[in-house]
Amino acid sequence: MAYDDDNVFARILRGEIPNKTVAEDEHTLAFEDISPARAVHVLVIPKGAYVDWVDFAANATAEEQVAFTRMIARVAEITGIAETGFRVISNIGENGHQEVPHLHMHVLGGEPVGRMLPRD
Ligand code: AMP
Numbered sequence: 001m002a003y004d005d006d007n008v009f010a011r012i013l014r015g016e017i018p019n020k021t022v023a024e025d026e027h028t029l030a031f032e033d034i035s036p037a038r039a040v041h042v043l044v045i046p047k048g049a050y051v052d053w054v055d056f057a058a059n060a061t062a063e064e065q066v067a068f069t070r071m072i073a074r075v076a077e078i079t080g081i082a083e084t085g086f087r088v089i090s091n092i093g094e095n096g097h098q099e100v101p102h103l104h105m106h107v108l109g110g111e112p113v114g115r116m117l118p119r120d
Helices: 008-013 053-059 062-079
Strands: 021-024 028-032 040-046 086-089 105-109
Touching (some): 008 040, 053 062, 062 105
Antiparallel strands (some): 028 040, 040 105, 086 105
Protein backbone atom coordinates (compact mmCIF):
# COMPACT_ATOMS: atom_id res chain seq x y z
CA MET A 1 0.00 0.00 0.00
CA ALA A 2 1.35 3.45 -0.91
CA TYR A 3 1.74 5.91 1.95
CA ASP A 4 -1.04 8.51 2.13
CA ASP A 5 0.42 11.90 3.15
CA ASP A 6 -3.01 13.10 4.26
CA ASN A 7 -3.60 10.45 6.93
CA VAL A 8 -4.40 11.86 10.37
CA PHE A 9 -1.08 10.88 11.95
CA ALA A 10 0.90 12.49 9.13
CA ARG A 11 -1.11 15.63 9.82
CA ILE A 12 -0.32 15.39 13.55
CA LEU A 13 3.39 15.05 12.71
CA ARG A 14 3.19 18.18 10.52
CA GLY A 15 1.52 20.07 13.40
CA GLU A 16 -1.74 20.52 11.48
CA ILE A 17 -3.76 18.68 14.15
CA PRO A 18 -3.09 19.01 17.90
CA ASN A 19 -2.10 16.05 20.04
CA LYS A 20 -1.50 15.33 23.71
CA THR A 21 2.16 14.33 23.58
CA VAL A 22 3.38 11.81 26.16
CA ALA A 23 6.97 11.55 24.91
CA GLU A 24 9.00 12.33 21.82
CA ASP A 25 12.45 11.79 20.41
CA GLU A 26 14.17 12.36 17.07
CA HIS A 27 12.44 9.42 15.38
CA THR A 28 9.30 8.72 17.38
CA LEU A 29 6.20 10.42 18.83
CA ALA A 30 3.92 9.06 21.57
CA PHE A 31 0.55 10.70 22.22
CA GLU A 32 -2.78 9.98 23.84
CA ASP A 33 -5.41 8.18 21.78
CA ILE A 34 -8.35 10.53 21.15
CA SER A 35 -10.80 7.77 22.02
CA PRO A 36 -9.17 5.81 24.85
CA ALA A 37 -10.15 2.16 25.18
CA ARG A 38 -8.54 1.82 28.63
CA ALA A 39 -7.44 4.18 31.42
CA VAL A 40 -4.07 4.45 29.68
CA HIS A 41 -4.17 4.40 25.88
CA VAL A 42 -1.15 5.87 24.14
CA LEU A 43 -0.22 5.61 20.46
CA VAL A 44 3.45 5.29 19.51
CA ILE A 45 4.31 6.25 15.93
CA PRO A 46 7.51 6.62 13.94
CA LYS A 47 8.08 10.09 12.49
CA GLY A 48 8.98 8.50 9.16
CA ALA A 49 6.34 7.68 6.57
CA TYR A 50 5.66 3.96 7.16
CA VAL A 51 2.27 2.41 6.47
CA ASP A 52 2.53 -0.52 8.87
CA TRP A 53 4.83 -2.91 10.66
CA VAL A 54 5.77 -4.77 7.47
CA ASP A 55 6.81 -1.52 5.76
CA PHE A 56 8.69 -0.37 8.87
CA ALA A 57 10.54 -3.66 9.32
CA ALA A 58 11.64 -3.65 5.66
CA ASN A 59 12.45 0.01 5.17
CA ALA A 60 13.16 1.84 8.43
CA THR A 61 16.74 2.32 9.57
CA ALA A 62 18.04 0.32 12.52
CA GLU A 63 18.18 3.57 14.48
CA GLU A 64 14.49 4.25 13.82
CA GLN A 65 13.57 0.69 14.80
CA VAL A 66 15.51 0.85 18.05
CA ALA A 67 14.00 4.25 18.93
CA PHE A 68 10.49 2.93 18.25
CA THR A 69 11.00 -0.16 20.39
CA ARG A 70 12.45 1.81 23.27
CA MET A 71 9.69 4.40 23.13
CA ILE A 72 7.08 1.75 23.88
CA ALA A 73 8.87 0.86 27.11
CA ARG A 74 9.42 4.53 27.91
CA VAL A 75 5.69 5.22 27.56
CA ALA A 76 4.96 2.35 29.95
CA GLU A 77 7.34 3.88 32.50
CA ILE A 78 6.02 7.43 32.09
CA THR A 79 2.36 6.41 32.41
CA GLY A 80 3.05 4.15 35.39
CA ILE A 81 1.86 0.90 33.81
CA ALA A 82 5.20 -0.87 33.50
CA GLU A 83 4.83 -2.67 36.82
CA THR A 84 1.12 -3.52 36.65
CA GLY A 85 1.29 -4.76 33.09
CA PHE A 86 -0.10 -3.63 29.79
CA ARG A 87 -0.82 -4.68 26.20
CA VAL A 88 0.77 -3.52 22.96
CA ILE A 89 -1.28 -3.91 19.79
CA SER A 90 -0.60 -3.05 16.17
CA ASN A 91 -3.48 -3.39 13.75
CA ILE A 92 -2.32 -4.09 10.20
CA GLY A 93 -4.33 -3.98 7.01
CA GLU A 94 -7.90 -5.03 6.34
CA ASN A 95 -8.11 -8.16 8.49
CA GLY A 96 -6.17 -6.38 11.23
CA HIS A 97 -8.78 -3.59 11.16
CA GLN A 98 -6.21 -0.83 10.70
CA GLU A 99 -8.00 2.51 10.37
CA VAL A 100 -5.07 4.93 10.14
CA PRO A 101 -2.49 3.96 7.48
CA HIS A 102 0.59 5.13 9.41
CA LEU A 103 2.30 2.56 11.65
CA HIS A 104 1.19 2.84 15.27
CA MET A 105 1.38 0.76 18.40
CA HIS A 106 -1.47 1.01 20.87
CA VAL A 107 -0.14 0.89 24.45
CA LEU A 108 -3.04 -0.02 26.74
CA GLY A 109 -3.20 -0.45 30.51
CA GLY A 110 -3.97 1.21 33.81
CA GLU A 111 -6.68 -1.43 34.33
CA PRO A 112 -7.17 -5.02 33.16
CA VAL A 113 -7.29 -5.17 29.36
CA GLY A 114 -9.11 -8.51 29.10
CA ARG A 115 -8.33 -11.76 27.38
CA MET A 116 -7.00 -12.19 23.86
CA LEU A 117 -9.06 -12.14 21.54
CA PRO A 118 -12.80 -12.45 21.87
CA ARG A 119 -14.75 -13.02 18.67
CA ASP A 120 -17.26 -10.24 17.95
P1 AMP B 1 -6.26 1.64 14.25
O1 AMP B 1 -7.66 1.10 14.14
O2 AMP B 1 -5.30 0.67 14.83
O3 AMP B 1 -5.78 2.24 12.94
O4 AMP B 1 -6.34 2.80 15.33
C1 AMP B 1 -6.41 4.16 15.05
C2 AMP B 1 -6.50 4.89 16.37
O5 AMP B 1 -6.25 6.26 16.15
C3 AMP B 1 -7.88 4.79 17.07
O6 AMP B 1 -7.71 4.21 18.36
C4 AMP B 1 -8.33 6.26 17.14
O7 AMP B 1 -9.04 6.54 18.33
C5 AMP B 1 -7.02 7.00 17.06
N1 AMP B 1 -7.10 8.36 16.54
C6 AMP B 1 -7.71 8.78 15.41
N2 AMP B 1 -7.54 10.11 15.25
C7 AMP B 1 -6.80 10.54 16.30
C8 AMP B 1 -6.30 11.82 16.71
N3 AMP B 1 -6.53 12.92 16.01
N4 AMP B 1 -5.57 11.88 17.85
C9 AMP B 1 -5.34 10.76 18.58
N5 AMP B 1 -5.79 9.54 18.24
C10 AMP B 1 -6.51 9.43 17.12
